[in-house]
Amino acid sequence: MSLADETSEDHGGHDEHHLPAVEDWPRGFGEASWWPFITALGATGFYVGAALFVLGRGEEAIVGPMTGPYVFIGSAFVFLGGLYGWLYHAFVVNFWEHGTDGHGGGAMRLAMISFLGTEVATFGAGFVYYFFIRAGTWPPTGAELPPLVSSLVLVNTAILVVSSFTLHFAHTALLKNNRKRFMGLMAVTLLLGIIFIGGQGLEYYEFLVHENFTLTEGIYGSAFYGLTGLHGLHVTLGAILIGIVFVRGLLGQYDAERHTSVSTVSMYWHFVDAVWIFLVVVLYVGAVV
Incomplete structure (x- = not known):
């Protein structure tokens, strides 16, 4: 990538x-x-x-x-x-040169699609593990599940979904050479991503400190922290990439004809957004029904 x-x-x-x-x-x-x-x-x-x-x-x-x-x-x-x-x-290295040649855009997008394919396999393995343990006795013997579906989870989910829309419309604005709108929406997207990461950290704090729900809390604990932690790592990487795109945008690195980075980062961000929605449905809601 x-x-x-x-x-x-x-x-x-x-x-x-x-x-x-x-x-x-x-x-x-x-x-x-x-x-x-x-x-x-x-x-x-x-x-x-x-x-x-x-x-x-x-x-x-x-x-x-x-x-x-x-x-x-x-x-x-x-x-x-x-x-x-x-x-x-x-x-x-190529910061001031504005990137690679004009023939690389399609290749970069194809590379991102291939990369996301491996990510589907990675998350898929985690979900297979969860579905395997979910098919047994539930809740797991000796495990006390905390209140998983909370207002914090719902707000955090809404924040990530909105950030996906703001990034989409930022890219659309760039394609129309509306640089001011592009930069404004990119700033909002970056802020929402940081808030989401902070919200997930707060959720971990509540579970670990107040609910005593840890990684060693049976097989569900390992599945919960494994999948949400893996997703949090991906969101953090996505926020870093958006931050880089934002800085390059401030320096005038993008326009309607030069936007491969914006396109590939958008693909990645939409992917982690979709994975989170699936996580909430399966791992949060599915654990209490």
Whole structure:
């Protein structure tokens, strides 16, 4: 996924800033970077660390009790390092050049669609796990579920849905070269995304502190925090991307003919919006009916 946008300029002279790279990378993708693979490796480590944490518990633990946490923390550094390198090469290096050539727009959108396909598989695995445990005794034996469907959840859901509309109309305004409306709606979208993240943090605080509902609260606790935490990570990344687009917009990087970053980030944001609605229906409402 790249934040680079299309222009007719050839940036072959800037290859020294794009290491690691090779020369025969498909035109439109800019470079053959290792950073997405490093980021994916770090993300994979989260799951490995969680699995080792489970295997390290109980009287017949297979690994040491701290093996899982160590792997998880190490993976976090790998993930954040890969993410930094990815965003740096996709955004900072070509910041003043306004992005890649005009043939890259379609390729970037196709890459985003492919990326979202992998995200569907990732969330799908989590939902399969939840449906598996939901088919058994419910509520799970010994588990005390907190009041899941609250005014906070409903407000947070409304905020995320509205942010999807504001981003859509921001993109529409850009296509009409209405830069003032584009920037105003982008600012609103970014603000709503930050509020949503804060709302989810407040929900976690209420569950952990006041309701004593933790990750180790049976199989539902692991499913709840696993899926909502994964979604929160995606929303945080989306907010970062929107923030980058907003800064580039302030510097006049976009117009009706140059908007690939806006388009791909919009696709990503609409995706996390749709996943959240599905989460609320299945994980919140579905747990109490």
